[in-house]
Amino acid sequence: MVQPTDTQSLILWVGTLGMALGTVAFIAMGWGEKDKEMQEFYIITTFITAIAFSSYFSMATGFGLIEVEAAGEVLDIYWARYADWLFTTPLLLLDLALLAGADRNTIATLIGLDAAMIITGLAGALATAGAAERIAWWGISTGFFVVLLYFLVSALGTQAAKQSGDVASTFSTLRNLVVVLWTAYPIVWIIGTESTLGIVSLNVETALFAVLDLAAKVGFGFILLRSRNVLEQATSSAQAAD
Numbered sequence: 001m002v003q004p005t006d007t008q009s010l011i012l013w014v015g016t017l018g019m020a021l022g023t024v025a026f027i028a029m030g031w032g033e034k035d036k037e038m039q040e041f042y043i044i045t046t047f048i049t050a051i052a053f054s055s056y057f058s059m060a061t062g063f064g065l066i067e068v069e070a071a072g073e074v075l076d077i078y079w080a081r082y083a084d085w086l087f088t089t090p091l092l093l094l095d096l097a098l099l100a101g102a103d104r105n106t107i108a109t110l111i112g113l114d115a116a117m118i119i120t121g122l123a124g125a126l127a128t129a130g131a132a133e134r135i136a137w138w139g140i141s142t143g144f145f146v147v148l149l150y151f152l153v154s155a156l157g158t159q160a161a162k163q164s165g166d167v168a169s170t171f172s173t174l175r176n177l178v179v180v181l182w183t184a185y186p187i188v189w190i191i192g193t194e195s196t197l198g199i200v201s202l203n204v205e206t207a208l209f210a211v212l213d214l215a216a217k218v219g220f221g222f223i224l225l226r227s228r229n230v231l232e233q234a235t236s237s238a239q240a241a242d
């Protein structure tokens, strides 16, 4: 069975630890919260890092890693990333959507596009015909991603602008963070080993994804949950809308 290299294993254990600490911190921050609507933010954000913790643990121990043969080349593929992202990216979008006070249709559209992006990305990671087929899947996934970004900025942005000043400003900080960090994922994928281009090694790629994952989940969570006041305003306007 294929195992992570020593460098990859070290990075993945750091990722595992970071996600564990994030999870504990978010549980502590939400402890004793009585308001049902506000609890949603803590629950969602805690699940994001808890899922990522399990994924990192599986990758660090080698369970989350398989070999895929594509056109005569053997690639080491961390499949567990995609299992993680399939659940955590919709939860991140849900956090943002709740903050923006988004309607059901906007939420469903965002989550649908997001799931399509991750599943077609997984197809690219597992495709065996060759580089062209893998890169074509990357193109399809990136297509979903571009439409997703459009909805994040347009529909969700418009709805967030109706929220109070503090909520709207936390929303823009988080939305910008998502736009910038998430855009780095397809870039790392295409310059890394999944695409077979291998401009950067799997060690470098593992490190880049770890930094991105920690920032996009733990960093995002701290910015979202740091102000109880903002969450209070976001949920009280949601109640007023109901």
Ligand SMILES: *C/C=C(C)/C=C/C=C(C)/C=C/C1=C(C)CCCC1(C)C
Pocket (backbone or CB within 6 Å): 085, 088, 089, 092, 117, 118, 120, 121, 122, 124, 137, 138, 141, 142, 145, 182, 183, 185, 186, 189, 213, 216, 217
């Ligand atoms: C916590 C994990 C996060 C925020 C992961 C985000 C992942 C993406 C935005 C991935 C996008 C990809 C494409 C747009 C093209 C194909 C490869 C992917 C799956 C890396």
